[in-house]
Amino acid sequence: MEPAVLINNKRRSYGRYIKFVLRYLFILIIAAFLFTPFILAFLGTVKTDAEIIAWPPKILPEHWLWTNWLDTWNTDLGRGGTFPRWLFNTAFLSVVTASLQVLFCSMGGYAFARLKFRGKNIIFTFLLSSMMLPGIVTLVPKYVLMAKIHLINTYWALILPGSVEAFGIFLLTQYFKSIPSELEDACKIDGAGYFEIFKNVIIPLSTPALLTLFILKFQAMWNNFLDALLYLSRVSMWTLxxxxxxxxxxxxxxWNLTLVGAMFNAFPVLILFFMFSRYYMEGVSFSGLKG
Amino acid sequence: MFYPLPCFDSFLGGTLKIRGSLNRMKKKEEIAAYIFLSPYLISTLVFTLGMILFALYISLHSWNLFQRPEFVGLKNYLKAFRSEDFKRGFLNIFWYTIIVVSFQTFIAVFMAVLLFKPIPGKQLLRTLFYAPSVTSTVVISMIFWWLYLKTGFINLAIEKIAGLFGGSWQNVEWLNDPTGLFQLIAGIFGGKISYDQWYFNGPSVTWMAIMAQAIYTTSPTFMIMFLAGLVGIPASLYESASIDGASPWTQFWKITFPMLRPVTMMVVVLGTMGAIQMFDFVKILTAGGPLGTTLVPVYQIYSETLGINGPIRAGYGAAMAFILAVVIFVLTYIQRKSIEEKTEQY
Structure with a gap:
């Protein structure tokens, strides 16, 4: 090799190294910037009443007043409006709707991915186009319906419409289609029915997709605002x-107490997200690719 | 699904017996399919199709939910078109959609390209970048409300930055400032636009503060979608481009950007749908104030249907919802068509 080329290469890798460090620093700065509101809010939870609205605001609290956390936890608005109750309501609704979504959407997905039936194409086209329907259209009639059948202030008002959705069926249909069908054929020769194949072959092979849907729907219900606001007005039925x-x-x-409430609300989903971030991001990227 | 018997069927010329069992199997499969689909079918019949028809019915009636609905024809729609508040809501959401969708799309592409190249701790960094999108709008609103206070960190940060350049900063009450952008610009040049001419005011300071907060929470979601789109671009394209001596900048505009078009379409369409139906931040932070500069259509639909500022008017709410849905449909249709047409050129 000629020396000139070697020097050139060396200089180039040196420049590349600097570029890399700069880019890495840049990424870290953005990450820090994105996280700053959470960190400031977390530090705010342990400030005193005076400190939290003092000018100029200081980043670190003078005394770490952890009793704020206890004060918020002990909030009691009367008529059953306590913090543990709201936490229970939120967790209960999230787990139930996410589980039902996984069950019903996997059933629908199996039918679309594996079974032949009349009207399949029409129903599937309808399913795809209904995903593009703006939710606002059904807001008013759904509220009127729930009011007329006396489901306001019950869990049903959120569980019934939220238990199965076009998106979940579409996601699982695509996943089930990617599973090779040899195993099912073998089961069929052994005389297994559709339900057994669904239960014993499809479901065990689809854990990642089912987990993705569960996490997405758990988070969607945990963060649901509009429906909870419309249907759960009684203080004992509130969500977080x-x-x-x-x-x-x-x-x-x-503000210190309000921020504690915000932390209590944010931590469960953040923990869940950090544990299962890969599944989570797969679900989100799927909704970007459906076009 | 494969029929186990079709080969026999043709081989034996299809005896009646086998035909019969084949039909029975087909029927069995069909019944099974509809049983598997029944939860979705029931739910969609009631909560999608049924609700659309019911919404149409409600929108043609005057109804306070207690008395019998009274048929009024298209009056609710005409009332919406004449309502000044509804027009204000549309103008506000127009600013919001244009600004939020363009910023979030550009920031999302930028972050995705930055995080796509191999770097140590890529997965962890992606997770960190994504965190603002995971928490609920109420949590984000509470944190930002506190940061936006007159004595909050946003004012402090701007004061510090202004101080670096020798300037000074008058603390702003971010969530209670109706001054419009065009009013501010006119102010710089010594002009004045009155609050009565709301259509010339531009987005208010409060409205722009809410937009910033919205961009902060939505960009990471779309970043994930762009990351998934980047995976689909063959690496060989970049290799041959760099052999030809194309700079990273050229590579981005000639390879990455055109190849990302389908994802960009989804991001813009989903972003537009989300932005036009914006509600949470307004309900939590401003209730449409100050001076109606953050009024949005969904908030109006919500308050008419529940009777927040007066009698319950479900019919009026449903009519406004239909108008909004038509606007969303037309807009996203145009976006799809224009982006698809451009894709065909490549």
Whole structure:
């Protein structure tokens, strides 16, 4: 090799190294920037009432007042409106709707991926186009319906419409189609029915997709605001989101307590997300590729 | 699904007996399929198709939910078109959609390209970048409300940055400032636009503060979609481009950007749908104030249907929802068509 080329290569790799470090630094700065609001809010939860609205605001609290966390946890608005109750409501609704979604959407997905039936194409086309329907159209009639059949202030008002969705069926249909069908053929020769194949072959082979859907739907219900606001007005039926919104009115200038509420609300989904981030991102990227 | 018997069927010339069993099997499969689909079919019949028809019915009636609905024809629609608040809501959401969708799309592409190249801790960094999108709008609103206070960190940060350049900063009450962008610009040149001419005011300071917060939460979601799109671009394209001596900048505009078109379409369409139906931040932070500069259609639909500022008017709410849905449909249709047409050129 000629020396000139060697020098050139060396210089180039040196430049590449600097470029890499700069880019890495840049990425870290953005990550820090994106996380700053959460960190500031977390530090705010342990500040005193005076400190939290003082000018100029300081990043670190003078005394770490952890009792704020206890104060928020012990919030009692009367008529059953307590913090543990709101936490239970939120967790219960999230687990139930996510489980039902996994069950019903996998059933629908199996039918579309493996079975032949009349009207399949029409129903599937309808399913795809219904995903593009703006949710606002059904807002008013759904509220009127729930009011007329007396489901306001029951869990049903959120569970019934949220238990199966076009998106989940579409996601699982695509996943089931990617599973090779040899195993099923073998089962069929052994005389297994559709339900057994679904239960014993498809479901065990699809854990990642089912987990993805579960996590997406758990998070969607945990963060659901509009439906909870419409249907759950009784203080004992509130979810954490509705409670948190009223904290601000309840505590006025006591932003430290409101921020504790925000942390209680954010931590469960953040933990879940960090544990299963890969499945989560797969689900999100799927919704970007459906076009 | 494969029929186990079709070869026998043709081989034996299709005796009646086998035909019969084949039909029975087909029928069995069909019944099974509809049983598997029944939860979805029932749900979609009631909560999608049924609700669309019901919405149409409600929108043609005057109804406070307690008395019998009274047929009023298209009055609710005409009322919506004449309502000044509804027009204001549309103008506000127009600004919001244009600004939020363009910023979030560009930031998302930028972050995706930045995080796509192999770097140590890529997965962890992606997770960190994504975190703002995971928490609920109420949590984000509470944190930002506190940051946006007159004594909050946003004012402090701007003061510090202004101080670096020798300037000073008058603390702003971000979530309670109706001054419009065009009013501010006119102010710089010594002009004045009155609040009565709301259509010339431009997005208010409060509205732009909410937009910033929205962009902060939505960009990471779309970043994930772009990352998935980047995976689909064959690496050989970049290799041959760099052999030809194309700079990273040229490579981005000549390879990455055109190849990302299908994902960009999804991101823009989904982003537009989300932005036009924006509700949470307004309900939590401003209730449409100050001076109606953050009023949005969905908030109006919500308050008419529940009777927040007066009697319950479900019919009026449903009519406004239909108008909004038509606008969304037309907009996203145009977006799809225009992006698809451009894709065909490549």
């Amino acid at each position: 989101n509705i409670a948190l919104m009223t904290f601000q009115q309840q505590y006025k200038a006591q």
